[in-house]
Amino acid sequence: MNVTDYYVPVKWIALLWSCFLGLCFPLVSFAQVDDAASNSPERIVWNKAPIAIPLVVSEERLVHFPDSVSIGLPQSLTPFLRSQSINGTLYLLARQPFETTRVMVRSETDGPIYVLDISASPSGSDSRSLPDVRILLESPQDAGAAESTSDNRSLSLGYATLTRYAAQQLYAPTRLIPHQSGVVAMPVNAEPVDLVHGAKVEAVPVAAWKVGLKYVTAVKLTNRTQRPLVLDPRELRGSWLAATFQHNRLLPAGNAADTTAVYLVSDRPFDVAL
Numbered sequence: 001m002n003v004t005d006y007y008v009p010v011k012w013i014a015l016l017w018s019c020f021l022g023l024c025f026p027l028v029s030f031a032q033v034d035d036a037a038s039n040s041p042e043r044i045v046w047n048k049a050p051i052a053i054p055l056v057v058s059e060e061r062l063v064h065f066p067d068s069v070s071i072g073l074p075q076s077l078t079p080f081l082r083s084q085s086i087n088g089t090l091y092l093l094a095r096q097p098f099e100t101t102r103v104m105v106r107s108e109t110d111g112p113i114y115v116l117d118i119s120a121s122p123s124g125s126d127s128r129s130l131p132d133v134r135i136l137l138e139s140p141q142d143a144g145a146a147e148s149t150s151d152n153r154s155l156s157l158g159y160a161t162l163t164r165y166a167a168q169q170l171y172a173p174t175r176l177i178p179h180q181s182g183v184v185a186m187p188v189n190a191e192p193v194d195l196v197h198g199a200k201v202e203a204v205p206v207a208a209w210k211v212g213l214k215y216v217t218a219v220k221l222t223n224r225t226q227r228p229l230v231l232d233p234r235e236l237r238g239s240w241l242a243a244t245f246q247h248n249r250l251l252p253a254g255n256a257a258d259t260t261a262v263y264l265v266s267d268r269p270f271d272v273a274l
Helices: 004-039 140-155 159-171
Strands: 042-046 051-056 061-064 069-072 081-086 089-094 098-107 113-121 133-137 183-186 201-211 214-223 242-245 259-266
Touching: 051 061, 051 089, 051 133, 069 081, 113 183, 159 201, 159 214, 159 242, 159 259
Parallel strands: 042 133, 051 113, 061 133
Antiparallel strands: 061 089, 069 098, 081 089, 098 113, 183 201, 201 214, 214 259, 242 259
16 A cells, blocks of 8 residues: 555545534634623613613622712612612622612713612523613714703793792692603702701701702701791892792791791702802
């Protein structure tokens, strides 16, 4: 047997190996693409509608924001959910199942306040890992065309309209509460503040809203003396564009009419204007 008798088998073996490798490489590359696709974050554009964030118990899920944020976790949710905010990423880990709960996430710069509807379900053997969520802001071109009309309308709201809106939010029946586009609810610290000179009236912020560059804050006023009081806007501390009392006369402490509200319009957040 000469050398050529070995040449043909070797040649065919090399050809078979090349075919085998040619089939394997595409399979490997497709598998990598599928893995990358399954791990890519879910992209959601913030358009002021609540964003649903479902969780699986004991499985951490990341929510990425355009900038640094802080989360306002309801006290009722604290035992069930661990949350950490680091450099614009929210790390959420459910300890046990819970029903859908609304959570506010506030930008630490000049960004919006995001609304998340978070829920958690039990983990199962057949459940797949949930992808990260990346929240995006609308581009100026996209948002400008859709919101220019409502923004212009919001920016043109006068002091009286803002005050009326705040009063309706507090006192009007639910079915009669108006919806005003461009109005954003702001968080308040519901602790007594030194608003009225003389320490005769206790003042507690109860709600606040932002419209364009203006803020309107509703503050509950309670008479702490045993004589009637007449409220005077000149006795209010702070820098306000407008101040309107729901009632300008309070009965002595303990009466049904010893409490009212004042609506304060400012060009800065309440705690800054105070």
